[in-house]
Ligand code: SF4
């Protein structure tokens with residue numbers, strides 16, 4: 012097993028136990044190690060993606076744009092520009108002579124065609140090399156069209172996804188402060204770091220509305236340019252998925268003094284805590300009472316159902332590998348509710364503090380890993396005899412190939428996993444995969460003696 | 475044996491026999507000796523109504539009746555990037571790890587894209603270049619990456635494709651590899667290293683695919699004593715297609731080397747151990763001997779002169795037979811005729827049976843499909859072959875579209891549909907889904923045929939989408955779609971006919987359960 016771990020990566024893997032906790036992270040991915048990470052551009056793209064009334068133009072060769080076409084489950088209640096994939100599709104001559112002209116023309120064309128509220132322009136790796144002046148082109152087009160045109164400095168090689176989050180926040184921050192903030196209530200918030208996958212933000216907004224809290228801007232799930240422009244008028248920034256949007260919250264705090272709280276909407280405690288934290292912030296007992304009432308009502312529905320799942324799932328083992336570590340905290344707790352134990356947990360871009368926290372909330376023996384790869388992940392899954400793996404598209408075939416259940420918990424998913432309803436869905440998802448009879452058929456569970464014997468190895472049977 | 479480059483001999487004759495008014499569009503010929511692109515008869519016959527994209531392929535054929543609009547921006551591309559094709563090709567070679575020399579993002583995006591279709595792991599290694607490397611060159615990372623891949627994966631071959639970034643910064647791969655080979659200590663593993671240049675700003679995934687194959691052949695093939703095997707360069711077929719292909723060759727008792735062969739590597743069984751490199755793929759030992767083969771069969775109507783088949787012909791005098799992908803009856807017949815010639819045997823009874831059942835099935839269902847109007851899109855070679863199939867079953871391919879731009883698309887589409895369609899299909903090359911959608915709406919099609927990315931259009935027009943090709947991202951089983959042979963045609967036909975039947979059934983005010 013250990014042969015599957017690169018010498019250079021030993022420090023990025025920790026087994027909770029005797030040794031004092033130390034985990035290296037925030038490193039460039041090891042060349043040749045098939046990291047599950049994407050790039051800076053990917054980070055920017057995922058954060059800004061759900062802003063549905065803006066044109067998102069990827070300045071670069073075609074791949075970067077085409078691989079991000081309509082890939083997220085981020086829903087919009089209105090316009091759906093975010094689901095289109097726009098590219099300048101740079102060609103050889105653009106690479107040689109520069110792509111600014113093409114970028115300018117493409118922007119004008121798209122803005123004419125779609126009349127968006129704003130345009131985001133993403134730079135990709137080669138744009139960083141050929142040296143197009145994005146800033147200048149955006150400025151010109153903004154002047155010509157009268158809408159904000161925002162460069163996103165997301166050259167893929169300039170760090171990892173987290174650098175992309177920052178670039179996205181910097182771009183969004185240019186919008187903040189340009190909208191009218193009259194008529195915003197005293198009890199108002201911005202929701203940051205929820206991307207409205209499968210409609211989650213609508214659920215969360217509904218909870219807040221029931222508490223009497225006004226939501227000014229969704230950042231960025233079901234997001235709108237005009238809301239972001241006036242989000243500095245909200246009394247509080249409520250940040251989930253801190254990696255992705257914390258930079259924006261900090262920028263707003265610096266300039267406008269808006270306080271920030273960190274929350275998570277995944278899992279029972281975290282969801283309830285989020286509502287209480289907002290109520291406590293406003294020091295409004297009535298609001299707190301409403302929050303408690305919401306939690307009571309929701310749990311009344313949720314808990315009896317969970318019981319059934321818990322009975323079936325108790326004692327099963329789970330592994331988690333996600334993009335940002337924040338999600339992993341909530342997942343560890345959510346699995347506890349189902350009577351399950353997390354035996355491996357990792358993330359693409361966690362920070363020292365993130366991993367420290369994971370170390371604190373996990374059990375002895377749990378493997379904690381940063382920026383992992385298929386070889387390591389598969390060996391961990393086998394070693395720990397995992398029953399279900401939680402991750403994204405790239406993790407799924409690893410689990411399935413080995414005959415292990417899987418739960419999608421990424422940006423592509425179509426199931427709502429946030430809020431109390433989300434906890435129910437999560438339990439159903441886990442149950443629906445773990446309890447399938449298909450696992451009785453996979454080689455992992457078949458004694459050799461019961462397997463059919465092939466006369467010719469399968470791979471050469473054709474000839 | 476003489477090469478038989480002419481893919482649609484009959485159509486030529488038909489052309490000559492056709493009244494001039496229908497003589498606007500012609501086949502794209504594969505043989506440069508006979509006819510170059512610019513002097514293709516149709517090439518000079520630019521109709522006034524047909525538009526050409528500014529500044530492109532002078533002498534290319536006029537577009538169809540609808541003038542294709544020219545947009546600067548690309549909206550919802552109908553192509554993928556070049557290294558992705560190279561990775562797919564490398565994945566079909568035994569013991570091979572595909573490797574991208576570039577930043578991490580490209581490799582990860584492509585993995586995700588490929589995984590979502592095949593539902594199989596695909597490890598694509600990357601040089602994971604960072605900012606420093608982008609400025610000072612990626613040589614050190616490439617070497618470290620190769621070392622790591624060699625250590626852990628123990629590959630026989632590493633297929634290294636460049637990306638836009640490393641092409642732009644001008645990394646000299648040949649040089650870096652040369653140095654690397656010298657630096658590797660003798661007791662360390664040194665897999666075969668093959669590089670291919672795949673900047674996405676010059677070509678689509680299919681160019682990348684073919685470039686990788688060419689690179690493999692030109693690096694590995696050696697002068698070999700003549701032997702009995704047949705080379706097959708199938709292009710990008712599904713694992714199900716490749717399995718059928720192997721079966722057919724076995725049935726003809728023609729030993730074949732199929733390059734690449736993703737039938738096992740991207741559609742493998744459930745396992746209890748994670749295979750670092752999945753079993754299967756074309757064996758390297760066989761590839762090395764492809765220069766001694768009796769013949770090469772190469773599928774693809776829009777391939778250029780730098781194809782693998784041409785290379786083997788020019789370098790090792792292996793007769794090259796270029797065929798349209800064997801989709802539909804006519805194209806499959808051609809393939810079987812060729813196999814009859816090569817084997818000296820008749821077509822095995824089971825395929826005659828399959829052909830007979832297919833025709834019987836076409837008769838059973840002909841009314842449901844006749845005159846239906848289809849929009850199809852995807853890789854050029856696939857679309858050409860599908861257009862031929864649709865035309866022969868009485869479906870009108872009203873728009874054939876591709877993000878590729880071989881310059882041969884219109885002529886080859888016209889050739890395979892000639893005499894079978896009232897009007898030659900309109901063709902859009904180098905187009906995106908925005909352009910396809912705009913035109914499709916005006917053409918009022920009954921169905922759409924292509925990969926998953928046409929789903930939005932199908933939904934908008936409320937007509938069925940018949941899923942073929944790559945990627946299938948909104949259904950399972952993309953790797954099991956059978957396109958080729960009589961069996962593939964049967965499956966496609968049943969799907970198309972049933973889709974049409976269902977439309978009628980669903981739209982019926984009373985519904986019915988008996989036709
Ligand atoms: S940079 Fe080039 S190779 Fe990489 S994803 Fe973009 S288009 Fe593809």
Ligand code: SF4
Nearest residue numbers: 050075136167579580
């Ligand atoms: S080219 Fe750069 S920006 Fe585009 S996908 Fe690759 S790493 Fe990301």
